[in-house]
Amino acid sequence: MHRKPxxxxxxxxxxxxxxxxxxxxxxxALVRRLRSSRPGLRVExxxxxxxxxxxxxxxxxxxxxxxxxxxxxxxxxxxxxxAKADIPAVLxxxxxxxxxxxxxxxxxxxxxxxxxxxxxxxxxxxxADKSSTGVVxxxxxxxxxxxIAVIAEIAREWRRTGWCAVRPxxxxxxxxxxxxxxxxxxxxxxxLGCSRVAVAPYVLAPGxxxxxxxxxxxxxxxxxxxxxxxxxxxRLLLQRYDAARTPALAAVGA
Numbered sequence: 001m002h003r004k005p006x007x008x009x010x011x012x013x014x015x016x017x018x019x020x021x022x023x024x025x026x027x028x029a030l031v032r033r034l035r036s037s038r039p040g041l042r043v044e045x046x047x048x049x050x051x052x053x054x055x056x057x058x059x060x061x062x063x064x065x066x067x068x069x070x071x072x073x074x075x076x077x078x079x080x081x082x083a084k085a086d087i088p089a090v091l092x093x094x095x096x097x098x099x100x101x102x103x104x105x106x107x108x109x110x111x112x113x114x115x116x117x118x119x120x121x122x123x124x125x126x127x128a129d130k131s132s133t134g135v136v137x138x139x140x141x142x143x144x145x146x147x148i149a150v151i152a153e154i155a156r157e158w159r160r161t162g163w164c165a166v167r168p169x170x171x172x173x174x175x176x177x178x179x180x181x182x183x184x185x186x187x188x189x190x191x192l193g194c195s196r197v198a199v200a201p202y203v204l205a206p207g208x209x210x211x212x213x214x215x216x217x218x219x220x221x222x223x224x225x226x227x228x229x230x231x232x233x234x235r236l237l238l239q240r241y242d243a244a245r246t247p248a249l250a251a252v253g254a
Contacts, residue, residue, distance in 0.1 A: 026226070044062070056093060068099060071103055080142045089192075103241060108157075114196075125198060132196055188198065199223045
């Protein structure tokens with residue numbers, strides 16, 4: 001008697017969504033890279049807002065097909081409000097037949113630091129520039145203490161790799177973090193004496209806040225690109241998926 005092979009859980013990449021079409025295009029490019037990295041894995045994409053298909057719609061469709069197991073992977077760099085509240089709420093409203101595990105967010109990870117550094121080199125810097133270059137680690141912003149602490153620790157860790165200085169900054173100003181805006185961080189690094197200042201956006205895809213980061217980088221010497229559909233990001237998605245599908249993690253709502 002031949003047993004039907006056990007299918008791995010479907011991976012549902014949960015993206016925030018944006019009115020900016022570049023955001024969804026970048027998410028889809030990342031998912032295409034993910035599928036090519038593991039051809040046997042079914043990967044679907046759902047958006048929390050602005051874009052289609054919605055996360056709820058994707059889960060409804062999977063349940064209607066008879067899918068049983070799903071890993072929902074937040075396309076987020078920090079564990080803030082969306083990861084702690086929005087996504088769990090959507091998953092709780094999913095069809096009851098689905099067993100869903102929510103994977104961890106992407107950051108922090110050495111793979112993301114690798115992409116940040118590579119983007120700076122692609123923008124014109126070289127490893128020989130590190131000791132004389134100050135870097136602004138520019139993220140979207142958050143009021144969540146855990147997310148703020150993670151960004152601060154990433155900046156400290158990256159500084160230890162040899163940069164003149166690394167200063168965290170937020171694109172949005174409504175935060176208790178004490179982090180400056182991007183433009184203010186650029187000026188601080190100039191005053192610190194760094195010969196060169198670079199801005200490294202710690203964001204996954206283009207959009208409103210990344211554009212604000214770019215405007216704040218007007219006084220910098222180098223502006224790197226967003227993380228985008230980098231192979232390191234695709235590899236990290238698979239790592240988070242593999243960790244979430246292990247039996248040790250309880251299903252959402254269980």
